[in-house]
Amino acid sequence: MSASTAERLPVPIPTDRLHGLIDPADTPMAKCVVALIAIHGLGRRETRCLRLTDLDLDLDLGRLTVRRDLKHTVYLDELTHALAADWLRDRHRR
Template sequence: MTGSDTTRARQTCTPQRIGSLREITPKDIEDAVTVHTGNRVHGVHGALRSLFRALKREQVVFRDPARNVSATHVKRAPRRIPSDHLAGLLDRAPTAIAKAVVALVAIHALGSTEIRRLHLTDLNRSAGRLLAHRRGYKHTIYLDELTLKLLSDWLRERAER
């Protein structure tokens, strides 16, 4: 924590008007959490919830002001690959399966484990859907025309061999 973060946290977390922990409101908790960014938001929020849960259990405070306060963390989506780069990757892929894998990774953000777990029965070409197996559940992926064409080309090549 930098010096300016510490100063802002002190100013926000310990306003002059609070003389006891019983005077802390949910607004004070929100203010203390919003000072932080990134993973620190969850750490501060969790610590405050733990603190007030323990204080309530020990009957130091009568209500838990952190109970209904939620901390949100914005997780940025990965950037899209520009279409000219994607076309270049597809041109360099030597086989039909390689082109299909490039499309699944670049367009639909499937990981290597998810691609390895795919079965032929997971692909529904008529509906344009693919079921990806993820940690205990199946995720439906709606395929675009390019990916569907590449998967069909791979299946055609596979049947010919």
């Protein structure tokens, strides 16, 4: 007889707490990085190794290619997509 155990899924961060993490970040890039870590669970090494070409915001389909052992595609939620677009605009402006 085998018994299976239920796997617990991660609990999402409440919206007010998430904004409490993002709002103190002082630059658009910092806000985007906080969202990638808090919402999508990117690690330090994954975040540090990201390249501009890994980000695809075409046709409102926000995707990010993350290098792990194999390439992994992260589909961006609305908030992270908007923060990434803000960062790209700020980067272009500077």
